[in-house]
Amino acid sequence: MSAVVIHENRLLMVRRGRDPSAGSWSIPGGKLELGESLHDGVIREVREETGAAVQVRELVGVDESISDYGHHVIVCFRADPVGQIDCITAGDDADAVLWMPIPEVLNLELVGDLGVFLVDNCVIPARQTVRSAWSMGV
Numbered sequence: 001m002s003a004v005v006i007h008e009n010r011l012l013m014v015r016r017g018r019d020p021s022a023g024s025w026s027i028p029g030g031k032l033e034l035g036e037s038l039h040d041g042v043i044r045e046v047r048e049e050t051g052a053a054v055q056v057r058e059l060v061g062v063d064e065s066i067s068d069y070g071h072h073v074i075v076c077f078r079a080d081p082v083g084q085i086d087c088i089t090a091g092d093d094a095d096a097v098l099w100m101p102i103p104e105v106l107n108l109e110l111v112g113d114l115g116v117f118l119v120d121n122c123v124i125p126a127r128q129t130v131r132s133a134w135s136m137g138v
Helices: 038-050 102-107 114-120
Strands: 002-007 010-016 053-067 070-082 094-101
Touching: 002 038, 002 053, 010 038, 010 102, 038 053, 038 070, 038 094, 053 114, 094 102, 102 114
Parallel strands: 002 070
Antiparallel strands: 002 010, 010 094, 053 070
């Protein structure tokens, strides 16, 4: 599961510190723990990777990734930051975290087809060009 966390037209982004896709930018997310609900998993993953507290809102979309690392179904929720939003810090498997202005997100080297997912699900305006490690042949 993953989270689209937006505050003042900025998207909370994490740079992956480990494979798959180490060095690429993504939104906070990860695997559920046994017995954990989707909403609780989103709250935990965002906190572990960024230090931010969130309130989970509606479903953004569902995607899947098939690679040498397995077949993953990604359920993405919109989430609102709660409390201090400027006290973010990279944790868990993230090596950097930032609030990126939404118009600049597609300028980052994004993991997989994240840019396409964000455009297709109306997180980022469709008029922008999608740049990703996949599209650059990495």
